[in-house]
Amino acid sequence: MYALVDCNNFFVSCERVFRPDLDGKPVVVLSNNDGCVVSRSNESKAMGIKMGAPFFQIKHLVDQGQLHAFSSNYALYGDLSSRVMSILSDTVPHIEIYSIDEAFLHLDGVEPGEMLQLCLDLVSKVRQWVGVPVSIGVAPTKTLAKLASHFAKTYKGYKGVCMMDDDCKRVKALGMSPIGEVWGVGRRLVPKMQGWGVVTALDFAQRPREWVAANLGVNGLKIWEELNGNACVAEEKEERRKSICTSRSFADMIEDVQELALRVSDFAALCASKLRKEKSAAHDVTVFMYTNRFRDDLKQYFPSATMRLDVAANSTQEIVGTAMKCLRTIYRAGYQYKKAGVTVSNIVPADEIQCTIFGFDEELRSRHDRLSAVMDAVNGQAGSSMLRLASQRPGHFADGIRSDFHSRLYTTSLDEIIEVR
């Protein structure tokens, strides 16, 4: 059996740990640059605010005090996520971390009669220890466990845990689940399914195997098997490189921020093109810098900063832009920098980028992709970085980024911990 542990409205819940006054109130978290909504409390969902809604459409609600908005604080979310994951893996030996707010637990070896209590205990432990609410769905396959976690989240009576542990429960749950809610059924597939008369997950699971194979191929069959209780989604093996790093020592030490920005842009652009070459995309961009540690007479500083992209990216624009934001947060004048570098990590296959969750700007992304392809082609022929972004030139660095509603780095910076009176 599998258990899917899903943190409820995770980013909002993280903010509320340190702002208990916002419990029960409408809250949203915005994407990088305060562009659009990426996490909503139940109350803001009830107000009709949609996932991915542009901030300007709801800004008046914030101004009127009806809605509380936060800029995204990925350092905080990442830290609380790792706390949740460590509690899960202390309880169950085999867990698969699926995303920042989801993990599959392998319940092999747990007595069927003890599963419910184990999961209920986990829900209350994570709630007390970290302060975030989680929902757990238990079922014989990962796809069913995901569906079960939806029920655990939706119906208060479950107290956070929904067991889909017999066929009667499975059939009932599938009948109540629209086909679009099934893991792996993309947005584009939904109208097609409906055209075939497949409205619920049950409609699909009850189609003959041959029909599924003929109309939807191997991936469709996988979903069908999973919905019928036969586990076939394997653990994702990390075959790809975990991170890509580009760094250099400078011939002469650099203090000027414009000059540093130029170098860091180049490193970031190189990382982006390496990602594209191996058809990957990265979630995290890290910039680090070193002063010269062999020069005792100079002040020393070895900063680094990581930013998480809402959607994994490999375009030069996004990777370079994110690296520039990182640089901006760590750069301090008055130091002589000897080395700098960019690391992209949390790498996923480019064709598996999860985009429906955040409803991000597909049009903008595809423009970035096309431009990157042109850059690769030209730079490949010229043998160097002939085509560059404007930000790879000095002068661009001074542009500000928006994060007007940033909460504190409560868990990662001693200067920003909570104040207690």
Add this chain to the structure above:
Amino acid sequence: MDDVKCGMAQSGIHAGFPSPATDYMTQAIDLNKELVRHPAATFYGRVVGDSMIDAGVDEGDILVIDKSLEPQDGDMAVCFVDGEFTLKYLRFHPGGLTLQPANDRYPSIRIDEDTDFKVWGIVTYVIKNVRTR
């Protein structure tokens, strides 16, 4: 590859003498381990004001807060009352709970069912910089 050379390297010749301390190697004291029993549940807070001054807790001190602990009578706790975090002793008594400061100039807060209140975490250690004051 030169076979003879390989053989020599594998014979394990070491230059110099092994350190006499090798047999006594053990981990140095790690305050992270000593002061943080539950890393996943431990948070930090900064003291503002003097409401716990008679308990030796001064402005600027760092609180080690463990959210995993069940509140007990006499615990020093970070509570959330009326929109802010406050540091108080917990005093349980029949029929309720009182949040007690360690400073005569501050009133005790009696918690009843209507109070907007929660125990956020239990303070396990107070870290004080005694030098720059």
